[in-house]
Amino acid sequence: MKGLHIKATGRCLPKKILTNDDLSRMVDTNDEWITTRTGIKQRHICDGERNIDLAIGAATRALEKAAVRPEEIGALVVTTFTPDYYTPAVACLLAKALGLSHDIPAFDMNAACSGFLYALQVANGLLLQEERPYALIVGSEVISKTTDWSDRSTCVLFGDVAGAALVERREVGAFCTALGCDGNAVPLYCGGAGDEDRFIRMDGGEVFKFAVRIIPQTVEALLQKSGLTLADIDYFVCHQANKRIIDSAAKKLKAPQEKFFINLDRYGNTSSASIPIALDEMGEAGLLKPGVKTLCVGFGAGFTWGGAILEW
Numbered sequence: 001m002k003g004l005h006i007k008a009t010g011r012c013l014p015k016k017i018l019t020n021d022d023l024s025r026m027v028d029t030n031d032e033w034i035t036t037r038t039g040i041k042q043r044h045i046c047d048g049e050r051n052i053d054l055a056i057g058a059a060t061r062a063l064e065k066a067a068v069r070p071e072e073i074g075a076l077v078v079t080t081f082t083p084d085y086y087t088p089a090v091a092c093l094l095a096k097a098l099g100l101s102h103d104i105p106a107f108d109m110n111a112a113c114s115g116f117l118y119a120l121q122v123a124n125g126l127l128l129q130e131e132r133p134y135a136l137i138v139g140s141e142v143i144s145k146t147t148d149w150s151d152r153s154t155c156v157l158f159g160d161v162a163g164a165a166l167v168e169r170r171e172v173g174a175f176c177t178a179l180g181c182d183g184n185a186v187p188l189y190c191g192g193a194g195d196e197d198r199f200i201r202m203d204g205g206e207v208f209k210f211a212v213r214i215i216p217q218t219v220e221a222l223l224q225k226s227g228l229t230l231a232d233i234d235y236f237v238c239h240q241a242n243k244r245i246i247d248s249a250a251k252k253l254k255a256p257q258e259k260f261f262i263n264l265d266r267y268g269n270t271s272s273a274s275i276p277i278a279l280d281e282m283g284e285a286g287l288l289k290p291g292v293k294t295l296c297v298g299f300g301a302g303f304t305w306g307g308a309i310l311e312w
């Protein structure tokens, strides 16, 4: 299976941390509710940092780890639903900050929390040339600015962060993706252009039901497409929204829970950044040795969903 390979990852966290106890002094909530219902203990929140600042931090780290020069990058894709401006795109500012060549595409895309999976497929479709064999994907989110800090049903869930992945085409190694969208915009949306309510609004129960249905479906679709079995997958990396969602997906799939990586306790739900930062932490923990196969699944507003099998 010829396709993408992740050469290096990076992440950038805002310095400020909001714990569950901090939130309990802002709204009618408590650590016990948040922990048992979601698994989240704390989240990083921007305090002056912009989306572009996080994106630069994560991308720079990935380039340093890979020892790849900016002029070797053939495409830049930023996934976000919380850019600094409607236009220019975060990617344009990032391309300039990193000193990328002017003759490559650099653009933002929004597939909500599925963004990183969509971006993998997009990067795979871009024509990378011999002299510029790498694509840079950055999931960068400042969700705190779209958060209604008086709404306890949403403000305890999200966090800000950026994660980056430097990818290249490879002749060998597993790679396949599965993407989808059903257009159900009611249970989860965030206003903006011309909308008086610019905050995230969510029917948590509806999103929960969708998530526990779509994760196993996407896993099955990827296994069927790739010809691999559940046992061939070393780690499952789900979008980090709620530990109970990940646990029930593991149970439905009859897959061992310890194969499901979890870091939402420290970050909360970081939308399109959640999978690249998870991969970055897994890499640092020494879990992603050559030959290891990861299966990533994301789901989010739209509803969108996406999955990818990646071999390390």
Ligand code: UT7
Residues within 6 Å of the ligand: 028, 029, 030, 033, 034, 037, 038, 113, 152, 153, 154, 156, 188, 203, 204, 205, 207, 208, 211, 241, 242, 269, 271, 299, 300, 301
């Ligand atoms: O990135 C993709 C998008 N997001 C998701 O994947 C989120 C999916 N959904 C979820 O993770 C869960 O539905 C939530 C964590 C959002 C909510 O958990 P739940 O078990 O579905 O709780 P609920 O919304 O049914 O609320 C249960 C109770 C309610 O009180 P009553 O009506 O039973 O008296 C809520 O008002 O918990 C109350 N509640 C809270 N209590 C304390 C809601 N938020 C809070 C809170 N602290 N922060």
